[in-house]
Amino acid sequence: MHNKNLGSTWKNFAYELRSFFNEWVNGVKADSFEKLSDLIITDQIKRKVSQEIKDHFIDKWSKMNSPDDLVEKLDDYNTLRSTLRSKRPRKEWHYDKQDSLKDDSAFTTNGNKKLYGITHNERGQPKCFNCSKFGHISKDCL
Ligand SMILES: [Zn+2]
Secondary structure, three states: HHHHHHHHHHHHHHHHHHHHHHHHHHOOOOOHHHHHHHHHHHHHHHHHOHHHHEEEEEOOOOHOOOHHHHHHHHHHHHHHHHHHHHHHHHHHHHHHHHHHHHHHHHHHOOOHHHHHHHHHHHOOOEEOOOOOOOOOOOHHHO
């Protein structure tokens, strides 16, 4: 009695699986082995995908039936996400860049000061290269 019930249960289970599978194959129009394997592989990948990613691709999720196409989009999404995640280190790098720019401008300012000392006196009057007097430049030298 028990064995018979178990047997019929498994038989029923197998029968259900077979009819479900046949319905599924007809439903997805898998008319070749390649198509069928693509669909099964895609289905397996989709089972591993997190809800967050499913939500992201919600519009085209049911249309993504090629594993190559699917994994490409999933990898793209991961790349995008890791780019967003690495925003903070990139910002720090940006600050570093700003600091080095600051150093550059400090250097330039020092350079200007040096130049300022040579071409102007303490009152800011230009030095004439022609006669070495302050108050006019060589262009205006008489
Ligand atoms: Zn002069």
